[in-house]
Amino acid sequence: xxxxxxxxxxxxxxxxxxxxxxxxxxxxxxxxxxxxxxxxxxxxxxxxxxxxxxxxxxxxxxxxxxxxxxxxxxxxxxxxxxxxxxxxxxxxxxxxxxxxxxxxxxxxxxxxxxxxxxxxxxxxxxxxxxxxxxxxxxxxxxxxxxxxxxxxxxxxxxxxxxxxxxxxxxxxxxxxxxxxxxxxxxxxxxxxxxxxxxxxxxxxxxxxxxxxxxxxxxxxxxxxxxxxxxxxxxxxxxxxxxxxxxxxxxxxxxxxxxxxxxxxxxxxxxxxxxxxxxxxxxxxxxxxxxxxxxxxxxxxxxxxxxxxxxxxxxxxxxxxxxxxxxxxxxxxxxxxxxxxxxxxxx
Amino acid sequence: xxxxxxxxxxxxxxxxxxxxxxxxxxxxxxxxxxxxxxxxxxxxxxxxxxxxxxxxxxxxxxxxxxxxxxxxxxxxxxxxxxxxxxxxxxxxxxxxxxxxxxxxxxxxxxxxxxxxxxxxxxxxxxxxxxxxxxxxxxxxxxxxxxxxxxxxxxxxxxxxxxxxxxxxxxxxxxxxxxxxxxxxxxxxxxxxxxxxxxxxxxxxxxxxxxxxxxxxxxxxxxxxxxxxxxxxxxxxxxxxxxxxxxxxxxxxxxxxxxxxxxxxxxxxxxxxxxxxxxxxxxxxxxxxxxxxxxxxxxxxxxxxxxxxxxxxxxxxxxxxxxxxxx
Ligand SMILES: [Zn+2]
Numbered sequence: 206x207x208x209x210x211x212x213x214x215x216x217x218x219x220x221x222x223x224x225x226x227x228x229x230x231x232x233x234x235x236x237x238x239x240x241x242x243x244x245x246x247x248x249x250x251x252x253x254x255x256x257x258x259x260x261x262x263x264x265x266x267x268x269x270x271x272x273x274x275x276x277x278x279x280x281x282x283x284x285x286x287x288x289x290x291x292x293x294x295x296x297x298x299x300x301x302x303x304x305x306x307x308x309x310x311x312x313x314x315x316x317x318x319x320x321x322x323x324x325x326x327x328x329x330x331x332x333x334x335x336x337x338x339x340x341x342x343x344x345x346x347x348x349x350x351x352x353x354x355x356x357x358x359x360x361x362x363x364x365x366x367x368x369x370x371x372x373x374x375x376x377x378x379x380x381x382x383x384x385x386x387x388x389x390x391x392x393x394x395x396x397x398x399x400x401x402x403x404x405x406x407x408x409x410x411x412x413x414x415x416x417x418x419x420x421x422x423x424x425x426x427x428x429x430x431x432x433x434x435x436x437x438x439x440x441x442x443x444x445x446x447x448x449x450x451x452x453x454x455x456x457x458x459x460x461x462x463x464x465x466x467x468x469x470x471x472x473x474x475x476x477x478x479x480x481x482x483x484x485x486x487x488x489x490x491x492x493x494x495x496x497x498x499x500x501x502x503x504x505x506x507x508x509x510x511x512x513x514x515x516x517x518x519x520x521x522x523x524x525x526x527x528x529x530x531x532x533x534x535x536x537x538x539x540x541x542x543x544x545x546x547x548x549x550x551x
Numbered sequence: 552x553x554x555x556x557x558x559x560x561x562x563x564x565x566x567x568x569x570x571x572x573x574x575x576x577x578x579x580x581x582x583x584x585x586x587x588x589x590x591x592x593x594x595x596x597x598x599x600x601x602x603x604x605x606x607x608x609x610x611x612x613x614x615x616x617x618x619x620x621x622x623x624x625x626x627x628x629x630x631x632x633x634x635x636x637x638x639x640x641x642x643x644x645x646x647x648x649x650x651x652x653x654x655x656x657x658x659x660x661x662x663x664x665x666x667x668x669x670x671x672x673x674x675x676x677x678x679x680x681x682x683x684x685x686x687x688x689x690x691x692x693x694x695x696x697x698x699x700x701x702x703x704x705x706x707x708x709x710x711x712x713x714x715x716x717x718x719x720x721x722x723x724x725x726x727x728x729x730x731x732x733x734x735x736x737x738x739x740x741x742x743x744x745x746x747x748x749x750x751x752x753x754x755x756x757x758x759x760x761x762x763x764x765x766x767x768x769x770x771x772x773x774x775x776x777x778x779x780x781x782x783x784x785x786x787x788x789x790x791x792x793x794x795x796x797x798x799x800x801x802x803x804x805x806x807x808x809x810x811x812x813x814x815x816x817x818x819x820x821x822x823x824x825x826x827x828x829x830x831x832x833x834x835x836x837x838x839x840x841x842x843x844x845x846x847x848x849x850x851x852x853x854x855x856x857x858x859x860x861x862x863x864x865x866x867x868x869x870x871x872x873x874x875x876x877x
Contacts, residue, residue: 289815289874290806294791343871350868372759372781374791377805378817379871381781384760385767388740389864412781414732415720415760420740434732434760435722443722453727461728 234258250470259407259427259470263309264316264331267366271329271474277320280328282313282351285343290377298375305337314339314369315348319355322364323478323490328356331366334408338370341413345369346383349417353390362400362481367418371411384416391420400484402477405432405455405464423480425466425473426455432463560830562619564608571601605827612776614802614811618784620776621755622718625830627837628687629656629671629714632754635834636841637662637669643703645696649729652693654685654721657700662712662844668704670697670765671714674755688721691734694764698734698741705745710848713765715753718783720761735764742767743864746856750847752822752840753777753809754829769863770847772820773809774836776828779817780807806875814875820847 230243236258246253250270251260269275292298306312314336319328330352332339349365356363372380394401403421405414407430415434426432433453441448451457455467468476478490561569575597578590612620620626633640637660644651657670674687689697704711720731742749742764749768757766757779766779773779782790784802789795812818822843825832851859 285871286874289871290804291875292804294800294804346871374782374787374805376871377781378779378807378812378815379874381759381763382817382867382870384736384763385739385743385867386870388736388743388767389868392740392743392864412760412763415735415764416739417736419730419733419736432732433727434720434735435727439722440724440727444724446724448724452724461730463730463733 235260252470257428257469259429261334261368261407262470263335264311264333264366267331268316268318268320268329271322271477272318272320273322273324277318277329280317280319280351280355282315282317282344282348285347288375289343289379290375292375292377294375301337301375309333309336311336313344313348314342314373315345317348317352317355319359319361322474322481325478325481325485325487325490326359326361327364327481328352328359328361329364329366332368332406332413334368334370334406337373339368339413340371340373340380341369341383341387342373342376342380343383345373346386349383349387350390353393356399357393357397360397360399362402362485363394364402364404364477364481365417365421366404366406367409367413368406369409369411369413371413381412384412387417388420391417395422400481402480404473404477406430408432410434410436422484423466424464425468425476426458426464427473428455428467428469430455432458560623560625562616562623564616564619568601568604568608571597571604575601609827613799614778614805614808615784615799617776617808618756618778618798618802620828620830621778623828623830624676625833626755627829627833628676629673629716629754630676631833632714632837632840633660633669633671635837636844637667639666640669643700646692646699648692648695650690650692652685652690652696653683654687654689654717655693655696657697659703659709662841662848665710665848667710667712667848668700669712669714670700671754672717672761672765674716685721687717688719689717689761690721690723690726691729691731694720694731694734694738697738697765701738701741701745704747708747710747710851711745711749711768712844712848713749713751713768715751715757715762715766715779716755717758717761718756719758720764735760738764739767743867744860746860748848748851748854748859749863750844752844753779753818754840758783767863767867769851769859769866770819771817772822772843772847773812773818774822774829774840775809775824777809778802778807779809779812780805811875816870816873 231240232243232246233240234253234256237253237256239253239255241254251262268277288298311333314333315330316333317330330348332345352363372383374380391401400422402423403418405418405424405426407427409418409430409432411434414432431453432455437448437453455464458464459467482490575594578594582588582590640658640660642656642658654672656673657668660667660669672687672689673684675681675684701711720735750770751766751768753766753773755777757777759781762779784798784805785795787801787805788797792800806815809818809821813821820843822839825835829836
């Protein structure tokens with residue numbers, strides 16, 4: 206079943222975002238216009254403290270808030286062929302990729318990690334809307350497959366946060382083929398009897414909604430998230446009529462029976478813990494901010510049979526540190542090296 | 552070759568051809584009214600000229616021209632294939648929930664002696680049937696009907712044949728309210744789960760998620776001028792080029808032809824079309840599809856349910872691992 210012959214090595218991840226924002230910065234809520242102190246906004250997970258508007262949140266910031274003590278192990282994703290179609294529109298696709306990498310500090314549009322959430326071991330995947338609109342291409346497909354395989358291997362549930370404008374056109378048909386590919390990954394989880402919970406965030410559209418984002422055992426959305434197959438503009442052009450207020454927003458979908466719940470981001474973690482633990486038949490969790498779990502030992506963190514290059518990487522790379530200090534450089538360097546390690550392992 | 556007399560639907564790039572074929576026909580019509588006229592020699596010369604031009608035009612069709620051929624109104628549609636290739640066709644209707652979506656047709660049928668479930672999108676052939684069938688753009692109930700028929704195939708061990716021809720799933724208000732995304736996702740999931748041989752032929756347009764929901768099969772064949780894409784060239788052009796008139800460039804970049812998709816291992820088999828496209832000889836096209844279907848099903852004879860499911864999953868998991876070098 207393991208199509209990825211490359212093994213995947215998790216590693217401790219720094220909990221601090223690479224791009225530190227000065228403490229005294231203000232930002233304006235896109236919805237109500239209130240000026241919010243940066244610290245206040247990030248403490249509230251980028252939800253406006255005045256009107257409750259949910260702004261974008263990066264996968265890393267989300268994971269920092271989701272996992273106990275902000276500690277998670279990033280799961281490496283096998284790198285796909287870059288620019289498989291040699292796609293070029295007004296820009297070359299590799300240039301667009303590089304620009305997105307530079308702007309976000311991330312490799313691609315999905316981050317996969319494992320760790321504990323309210324002392325509940327989980328695998329989580331989060332899509333990054335700021336990376337080329339979170340678009341689903343080969344990498345995102347690989348990320349979902351890596352997440353599902355890891356979940357099956359460790360018998361953990363998978364929680365996936367979706368956010369995407371749809372498929373990545375620059376990968377043409379191969380982006381479309383991520384619909385069946387990701388669906389196979391979800392089937393692996395279901396066959397293993399593991400919960401698959403989808404949290405739909407703004408926006409989740411197109412081929413993403415029409416595949417893995419709608420196949421959850423439990424479907425939860427963030428308030429006011431746009432969730433659709435065809436976007437409102439396309440529909441208005443087709444039917445030539447004005448769409449009703451709130452059309453295709455989370456609450457509208459809930460009313461139409463397409464979701465289980467709409468839950469504000471600040472309450473999401475507790476709800477995920479509650480739901481996941483019930484699905485797994487575990488006792489109720491102690492809620493709130495738990496201290497960081499004990500550091501994962503080398504033996505646990507490694508999958509069997511690491512290659513020589515990967516072992517070298519562990520020794521030479523950053524030692525897993527359970528208490529990262531402010532200013533710690535994130536492990537981006539390690540990520541690149543780990544990816545290289547995979548290639549050699551293959 | 553079965554020429555369609557007075558064929559009216561010429562594509563824009565076929566205009567010069569239309570003139571010559573029109574002239575030849577005019578001459579013959581005149582001769583029919585005037586017995587003294589002998590035009591046959593002249594008409595034959597025009598025929599030859601037209602034939603040469605047709606060959607040139609279709610020798611290296613650009614991706615955009617292929618899109619046009621794939622959408623040709625006279626191209627055989629799902630219904631034509633079902634009527635010509637199958638016997639005992641018994642249409643089955645409805646999703647048992649909301650409605651019967653006529654954009655999707657399907658039912659029990661025999662291909663040769665073999666009982667099968669056949670399923671496809673039907674665009675319609677005139678104004679009335681096009682509206683009735685919503686131009687082949689299915690709503691959630693269409694995908695849910697498909698799921699129901701796939702279940703039937705699975706339960707009774709009948710091979711599944713799908714014929715794909717759709718611009719895409721219908722972008723409408725009701726369709727969204729009734730869960731277009733979920734319906735497509737479940738249909739793809741069902742395609743991957745069934746323990747029977749599944750074969751898809753993309754006979755015209757394979758439009759995005761609306762096509763994937765039918766085309767996630769053990770074998771995916773495409774007609775020579777069919778296209779299969781994540782987005783229409785017009786849509787892609789308006790997003791990436793900010794100009795929907797750049798559809799030629801977009802069609803080129805998307806690699807949506809059967810030939811490119813074979814290189815990417817998305818298409819397993821290209822079924823040749825008659826010179827000038829499927830619409831110039833519908834009978835021959837339909838027969839070629841029939842042969843391909845029988846051969847592809849025969850390749851899977853004797854395979855266990857488990858083997859069929861795991862081979863299908865592997866095929867999709869492996870897809871794209873080599874890019875154009877595949
Ligand atoms: Zn606000």
